[in-house]
Amino acid sequence: MTEIQSGGTAIDEMAPSTEGMNGSLLSVRDLQTHFFSREGVVKAVDGVSFDIKPGEILGIAGESGCGKSVTSQSILRILPKNGKIVGGEILFQNEDRLIDLATEDADGRVLRDIRGKDIAMIFQEPMSAFSPVHTVGDQIIETIRIHQEVSKEEAHDQAIEMLRRVGMPNPARNIDEYTFNLSGGMRQRAMVALSLSCRPKLLIADEPTTAVDVTIQAQMLELLRDIQADLGMAIIMITHDLGVIAELTDRVMIMYLGKEVEHGTVEDVFHRPQHPYTRGLLASIPKMEPGRVEIEPIEGVVPNPYAMPSGCKFHTRCPDFIEGVCERHEPPLTAVARGHEVSCFLYGGREALE
Amino acid sequence: MLIYILRRLLVMIPVTILISIIGFIIIQAPPGDFVSSYIAGLEAQGDIIEPELIDSLRARYGLGEPIYVQYFKWVSSFIEGDLGYSMIYREPVVDIIAQRLPSSFTISLLSLILVFVIGIPIGILSATKQYSLADYSFTVVGFLGVATPNFLLALVGLWLLFKWTGTVAIGLYSPEMQNAPFGLAKFLDLVGHIWLPALIVGTAGTAELIRTMRANLLDELPKQYVTVARARGVKPTKLLYKYPLRIAINPVISTVGWLLPVLVEGEVLVSLVLGLPTIAPVLLDSLMQQDMFLATSIIMILGILTLVGTLLSDILLAIVDPRIRGAV
Ligand SMILES: Nc1ncnc2c1ncn2[C@@H]1O[C@H](COP(=O)(O)OP(=O)(O)OP(=O)(O)O)[C@@H](O)[C@H]1O
Ligand code: SF4
Ligand SMILES: [Mg+2]
Numbered sequence: 004m005t006e007i008q009s010g011g012t013a014i015d016e017m018a019p020s021t022e023g024m025n026g027s028l029l030s031v032r033d034l035q036t037h038f039f040s041r042e043g044v045v046k047a048v049d050g051v052s053f054d055i056k057p058g059e060i061l062g063i064a065g066e067s068g069c070g071k072s073v074t075s076q077s078i079l080r081i082l083p084k085n086g087k088i089v090g091g092e093i094l095f096q097n098e099d100r101l102i103d104l105a106t107e108d109a110d111g112r113v114l115r116d117i118r119g120k121d122i123a124m125i126f127q128e129p130m131s132a133f134s135p136v137h138t139v140g141d142q143i144i145e146t147i148r149i150h151q152e153v154s155k156e157e158a159h160d161q162a163i164e165m166l167r168r169v170g171m172p173n174p175a176r177n178i179d180e181y182t183f184n185l186s187g188g189m190r191q192r193a194m195v196a197l198s199l200s201c202r203p204k205l206l207i208a209d210e211p212t213t214a215v216d217v218t219i220q221a222q223m224l225e226l227l228r229d230i231q232a233d234l235g236m237a238i239i240m241i242t243h244d245l246g247v248i249a250e251l252t253d254r255v256m257i258m259y260l261g262k263e264v265e266h267g268t269v270e271d272v273f274h275r276p277q278h279p280y281t282r283g284l285l286a287s288i289p290k291m292e293p294g295r296v297e298i299e300p301i302e303g304v305v306p307n308p309y310a311m312p313s314g315c316k317f318h319t320r321c322p323d324f325i326e327g328v329c330e331r332h333e334p335p336l337t338a339v340a341r342g343h344e345v346s347c348f349l350y351g352g353r354e355a356l357e
Numbered sequence: 358m359l360i361y362i363l364r365r366l367l368v369m370i371p372v373t374i375l376i377s378i379i380g381f382i383i384i385q386a387p388p389g390d391f392v393s394s395y396i397a398g399l400e401a402q403g404d405i406i407e408p409e410l411i412d413s414l415r416a417r418y419g420l421g422e423p424i425y426v427q428y429f430k431w432v433s434s435f436i437e438g439d440l441g442y443s444m445i446y447r448e449p450v451v452d453i454i455a456q457r458l459p460s461s462f463t464i465s466l467l468s469l470i471l472v473f474v475i476g477i478p479i480g481i482l483s484a485t486k487q488y489s490l491a492d493y494s495f496t497v498v499g500f501l502g503v504a505t506p507n508f509l510l511a512l513v514g515l516w517l518l519f520k521w522t523g524t525v526a527i528g529l530y531s532p533e534m535q536n537a538p539f540g541l542a543k544f545l546d547l548v549g550h551i552w553l554p555a556l557i558v559g560t561a562g563t564a565e566l567i568r569t570m571r572a573n574l575l576d577e578l579p580k581q582y583v584t585v586a587r588a589r590g591v592k593p594t595k596l597l598y599k600y601p602l603r604i605a606i607n608p609v610i611s612t613v614g615w616l617l618p619v620l621v622e623g624e625v626l627v628s629l630v631l632g633l634p635t636i637a638p639v640l641l642d643s644l645m646q647q648d649m650f651l652a653t654s655i656i657m658i659l660g661i662l663t664l665v666g667t668l669l670s671d672i673l674l675a676i677v678d679p680r681i682r683g684a685v
Contacts, residue, residue, distance in 0.1 A: 081587050083579075110593050119589035131581040134600045136607075136678055146589045181679050197589070 027054040028096055028205055028237050035090035036077045045308045047073040049261035057204065060231065060238045062252035064245060068305060070261040071241045075207045079118055080109040097121055120150040123203035127210045129190035132197065133182040139193045140178035146200045162200065169196045169226060188219045195226060199234065207239045212247060224251055245284065249273060257281050260306065260316040267343030277345040279323045315348070323349055332356055358682060361675055369664050376660040380653040381428050387647050392420055398444040441650030445642060450654045453639060460529055461635040465620040467551060468559035476563045480570020485597065487575065495567060502564030508626035510557045515631065518553065527632040554631055558623045562616055566609065573608055577601035607678050613670040
């Protein structure tokens with residue numbers, strides 16, 4: 004616990020150690036990603052840690068602006084220019100090599116080889132995931148040929164196979180189509196095919212169901228579940244939608260203002276929520292059903308990212324606020340059960356303050 | 358694609374008719390009917406006009422008949438290649454245009470090429486290195502390029518060239534080459550003279566293109582498909598040219614059409630200052646002296662060239678951008 008709290012400000016120069024990977028595919032440790040601009044510094048991600056094992060599905064949820072996308076952009080190192088990883092490790096177990104993605108050159112060989120091949124990403128907008136002036140196949144084949152030494156014909160066949168896999172109605176024809184000719188559902192499938200074209204070990208899906216209607220959303224979840232069962236990749240599912248998390252994922256991490264406030268199994272977090280923020284989120288949902296449930300605002304407003312609250316970031320909105328403690332100190336992550344951790348003074352951490 | 362081209366051609370027809378109506382109005386603009394003013398002009402210069410000529414001209418242009426008949430008669434003689442007679446040059450208009458248009462065209466084309474060769478790379482550099490020293494410098498130079506009148510640039514160019522080389526870069530050929538038959542030597546002489554006007558005529562266009570290119574690329578770079586391509590492992594260089602550049606350059610292609618007449622326009626003062634035998638000074642002269650057949654012919658030919666240019670750039674655009682083909 005204490006280790007997670009000792010957030011270093013400089014990037015660890017030492018070679019990553021396999022120690023403590025515990026068979027994890029990816030281990031994010033005390034990740035800190037900040038944005039630097041004229042107005043000041045935004046600590047978009049400020050000490051987030053989680054592990055994901057091969058084939059596991061992890062959900063990340065939280066209100067808008069809490070740092071979900073920045074976390075995923077940090078993993079793939081595709082942050083906007085003004086964003087920097089200022090601390091922490093992102094350890095990725097690639098075959099028998101352990102790579103710290105946080106310290107690699109963002110556009111260097113190592114990361115380029117991993118992107119699209121070992122770790123792939125699906126984004127929110129299927130329409131804009133493809134270049135409008137290139138065919139669907141052009142971009143899938145390009146990805147395949149970046150990562151595999153295969154002929155054009157071979158890559159073409161693989162692309163058609165992947166399009167079939169995601170349920171495109173006529174793969175041989177769809178491969179030469181432009182996205183503006185495809186229906187919403189087909190675009191979504193094409194986008195999944197694009198991300199999965201090299202059968203990645205880890206798929207990061209950043210709100211893939213937010214911009215589409217309910218039917219397509221349901222199809223999308225089913226597709227992801229199918230493909231996951233089929234290819235066995237791990238998935239990080241980022242969403243506003245707690246229903247999606249409940250339906251799809253094994254474990255879940257709840258974030259608030261760049262911090263992780265609670266994590267555990269879906270069972271733990273949904274049926275025994277501990278953190279006041281998690282409880283607030285769950286309470287604002289009448290019934291859990293995918294597609295219908297969005298996180299509704301909890302009382303109070305999300306603080307301005309340039310003026311973060313002191314102490315516990317949630318103290319400005321927390322119903323259980325402990326005066327003299329919460330606004331002065333940051334609560335450490337405390338285990339309330341095996342694999343179920345919460346960062347809140349209600350569950351300990353005050354002793355260490357004296 | 359074929360349908361697209363056909364449709365574009367169809368659209369050109371009403372526009373061409375519109376241009377010809379405007380041309381006709383210009384001819385009609387001076388007081389009195391145009392044959393009378395035309396003949397008055399000739400007589401003022403001391404010519405003896407036979408009455409038969411006057412009658413045949415009146416018949417030819419249908420004077421005295423309803424205005425639309427006049428219009429049709431004028432248009433059909435225009436189409437037949439009879440553009441009338443210039444009173445200030447005392448030559449058939451066709452001959453004047455045939456002499457002058459090629460050098461105008463060469464200068465404009467060369468400017469166009471220079472505009473692209475200089476403007477596009479600088480625009481790309483400015484966008485990819487946004488807010489860098491280079492970006493700021495090019496922005497300032499670009500503003501100067503737009504703001505400085507061409508004739509001033511021409512004067513400065515003349516003066517600098519004279520300072521450095523001692524030659525006076527007036528005209529398109531050196532005096533000794535003026536009447537030489539066209540061959541390699543004359544061509545080289547032309548090349549030596551033509552770059553200065555081409556460069557000057559192109560400055561405003563270049564500055565404009567740098568700005569467009571920069572803005573377009575800055576629009577495209579943050580788009581999601583670029584991030585997605587990056588997340589697929591595409592190399593940074595390819596990330597620039599395969600996707601965003603391809604799209605950012607499309608609107609630039611469509612500027613070719615309207616850039617040509619702008620260049621011809623920009624040529625007027627430059628040609629006057631540099632004494633170039635292009636069409637621009639002739640247009641100016643003809644308008645000032647109300648030589649309406651000459652003026653109208655030049656305006657119509659420029660108008661039609663613009664239309665053809667626009668058509669070409671639209672076809673080019675449809676070739677490179679599937680969205681436009683798809684929208685047909
Ligand atoms: N380029 C940037 N410059 C400055 N701040 C940024 C930038 N990108 C993101 N941020 C800030 O980082 C914080 C986290 O943003 P992020 O996009 O990760 O939120 P999110 O949890 O994905 O929200 P949403 O659910 O709306 O997608 C926000 O406060 C945001 O304003
Ligand atoms: S630490 Fe205090 S303010 Fe923060 S969630 Fe717990 S009780 Fe609320
Ligand atoms: Mg997001």
